[in-house]
Amino acid sequence: MLLARVIGTMNATLKHPAYDGHKILLVEPLSDSLERMGDPFLAVDTVQAGVGATVLVAREGGSARLAVGDDRAPIHAAILGIVDFAGDRDVR
Amino acid sequence: MLLARVIGTMNATLKHPAYDGHKILLVEPLSDSLERMGDPFLAVDTVQAGVGATVLVAREGGSARLAVGDDRAPIHAAILGIVDFAGDRDVR
Amino acid sequence: MLLARVIGTMNATLKHPAYDGHKILLVEPLSDSLERMGDPFLAVDTVQAGVGATVLVAREGGSARLAVGDDRAPIHAAILGIVDFAGDRDVR
Amino acid sequence: MLLARVIGTMNATLKHPAYDGHKILLVEPLSDSLERMGDPFLAVDTVQAGVGATVLVAREGGSARLAVGDDRAPIHAAILGIVDFAGDRDVR
């Protein structure tokens, strides 16, 4: 799992019903000092995270499907929670 | 999942029947500002995306097999949809 | 699996019950000479590792779920043990 | 999946019977302009590809096991086919 920051939203025309009712957000990975680290990617939101929020993200198919509660969803990244504290600082 | 742009087509002589009727496209990953980011790869098309289209891609075996609806397909990347809006811009 | 050092703690507001009772730690990957190597990430603790400890980490969904003993947990990294010796040196 | 070029053969003393009768080849990933891109790796051949051939490779456990038709094979990369055309050029 990794720390990430929500940096934007995305809309797409998707055929698969597993995406109905789920928002897909653009996130950027963060280091332990909360600096951007590596390439942004897309994750399904499960906690109504807003742009700018620091979040805990799962980036693996099994975890993402378990997080949204749908074993047949073609997703492999999901936001699991809002981070309150990381490393040595409050982030909320 | 990631944003990507379709950059070309590919033809190969493939033995596995799971590939019948599926087009394989060359895609390049895109950043949140829609710049090329990282190495191009191959993804099975499920939405009839054209060259130049901005797409949402799953890059994981489970997700790709779920997207094409075949649990026995030896594929691990699939185009899931056409992106309309990403970050802060329309892309269509 | 990889060598890593625990570098901090993290608190998040998480919906999924699989996270109840598990501490999530920030870890940094280590080289064979125990230098930081690559980007830090988050792993579920299973051995009560303290900050500064050198640990053996699994970074794959199946292994992490087996380590915590919950096939439905949306996690993909877990600390498996405390390292006593690595390469050519004692680390405890 | 990715484009790759076969760059060599390999022989190893392997205990696991799943490797019997399968050739393991050294391949290098290729960009859309068919330049080497990233680190070489090993893939099980399923199509009798020769050194120098441009091939379509699956680099994921599930796909590789499906490609060789053995759910118990400890392999995670397999050559799926010979590429005839990629991007904007014939490669055969």
Next chain:
Amino acid sequence: MLLARVIGTMNATLKHPAYDGHKILLVEPLSDSLERMGDPFLAVDTVQAGVGATVLVAREGGSARLAVGDDRAPIHAAILGIVDFAGDRDVR
């Protein structure tokens, strides 16, 4: 799968019984010319490889569990065999 060289041993205090009786070795990935390529990692030995040996390594959860013959082992890298020849040279 990849070519790797065994560069050291590791001892850790591990709770999980799947690790009983298995040696965990430090390995470094090798290029086709047998140069170090990328970051070292840990792999379960299945062939009694010594330090300095050139080995074939699986680096994926499913393959590693199949290689040790334990579907419940929290491991995702395993040494599958000793390499005799790779690319254009004998390595034994």
